[in-house]
Amino acid sequence: MKTTAQLFKALSEPIRLRILALLTSGERCVCDLMAALNLPQSTISRHLSFLRNGGLVTGRRGGQWMYYQLSIDDNPLSQQITRWLRDELVALPQSQEDQQALTAYLATKDKKACGRKAPGHQ
Amino acid sequence: MKTTAQLFKALSEPIRLRILALLTSGERCVCDLMAALNLPQSTISRHLSFLRNGGLVTGRRGGQWMYYQLSIDDNPLSQQITRWLRDELVALPQSQEDQQALTAYLATKDKKACGRKAPGHQ
DNA sequence: TGACCATATCTGCTTATGCGGATATAGATA
């Protein structure tokens, strides 16, 4: 019961929903999310840690980067939620704007390496 | 997006989940919920008001009593949640204990009228 | 009307969570 409440709490914040919507299109690193949502790094990381605790995303380290993706869980609630993320959440106007911003950013990324001067990564 | 977050927030608290589980078996008044959950009236009412704001329950007045029931909404998320409440949430051990406490209380209710001395209602 | 009951809301307090800048850590590279 408490675990379930925690899962819903992870979903109860607009920025976290926006992050989840972005992750439906694939694994992303923190800097991608910063760029797409135009929010400070500490804000993104804090929300990601909340999502991790709620079991909604998992991260893997790849070099200096942390890549996050939607976590696939086998309980019915997680599966219903995942379906909802992919079918409904992504259709909201805000999600689509964010996805466009992400796409635009990714298009220039190899020149910028997360907005700075190093070579691109993936 | 904000509305959606608000809906999840309503689901993000154990006591509220317990209330929702109890309401799957039908309309209940505040005093039924107080008795089943063994919590003070102000606590129950506060959570009900949160659930009302999240669009998860509706209340109707019947005499001195307020009867709450799960609200039937037509958007996909609400429907998925309603299905989850009925299929999964009610199966948790805590939900079943609460339901038993409610049933036991209802069996003696006509003698007690919400735990006091007036005649029973329904 | 007056007493009583059920419920909502207020109050004062505590804890959880949000924020963004600052700092700490880990990997990459020179």
Added chain:
DNA sequence: TATCTATATCCGCATAAGCAGATATGGTCA
């Protein structure tokens, strides 16, 4: 090793939300 990048966590602060007792409101019934 020194330095740079990416990310996590810490900090101080502000707001939201939890709690339970107290009070206000609205209905019932004598």
